[in-house]
Amino acid sequence: MTTSKTIQIVLFLLTLVTSCNASANAATQPLAPAILIFGDSTVDTGNNNYHPKANFKADHIPYGVDISGKAASGRFSNGKLYSDIIASKLHIKELVPPFLQPNLSDAEIIAGVCFASAGSGYDDRTILTTHAIPLSYQPIMFKNYITRLNGVVGEKKAMEIINGAVVIVSAGSNDFILNYYDVPTRRLEYPRISDYQNYVLKRTSLRTCIERENKDALLYIQKLQKLLPAIEASLPRSKIVYSNVYDPMMDMIKNPTKYGFKETKRGCCGTGLLETSDLCNSRSKLCSNHSEYMFFDSIHPSLATYSYLADSTYSTIAKLLEA
């Protein structure tokens, strides 16, 4: 059960590449001017800490214990998230701050922020149970971000930054896990999973993930991947990278020793079977070596897992940006 919940997380990355960012090639030069992140707990770097109504928060230890000075920052893992790792490998920044953090410096704004919210989904009804910031509202936050960026660097430069930015979108699992399977409000309307998959795809034209039935997940992934070329064609000068996390995570489960994992079925926090958000807290017993666990809490990947996932996607993005 633990594993099935997260296996189906599907990420895809939308990379907007302009013709004017070709000169960044020295080893420590950023490969893109900024990174912008939309989605759910797989990429929320702390917005829910500043969103009082949200039910899912990682604003307490042991979340973040392996990021020096950043414990309880709101990240649902022991360390950096997938999106932080990509940002760092692109030499953009080490940690991507949440846009709702009240004291963001101008420098933080220029190099990009995160709009994601744990418990979010493409279907606004998913938010009824989680009170997260819906995917449909995150573009409004993005507009506020642009206004602030315009104020910092001027409109022309702001447009350059945004045109050259790497955009990560990671969401969809909650639509299926929290809304369709566990709290089946939408299931009444869409008794067949395939119809609901189509509904979610239509809402977002982005990507998502599925739960419990891996077969459902694979079908969804196929539908999503088919949709991406059309989205790319509708966004001139953009490149979309689909990041398959289903197969790598399945491989981790089947061949744990290849990754140094001793446990792939339970999370590191508490019993590892049900603790997440408030249930994973300072009273929970932690495993002794966090890197031996594929999951940190019962549903969220550990830093070790995110690092493996980020590696291959990073190579694909870097090739596109350097081309």
Ligand SMILES: *[C@@H]1O[C@H](CO)[C@@H](O)[C@H](O)[C@H]1NC(C)=O
């Ligand atoms: C902004 O606030 C956060 C959270 O309260 C704090 O950790 C950080 O040091 C502050 N940053 C600045 C630049 O004041």
Ligand SMILES: *[C@@H]1O[C@H](CO)[C@@H](O)[C@H](O)[C@H]1NC(C)=O
């Ligand atoms: C923790 O586990 C990782 C992955 O298996 C391993 O590389 C590392 O050496 C371990 N650390 C300790 C202190 O045992």
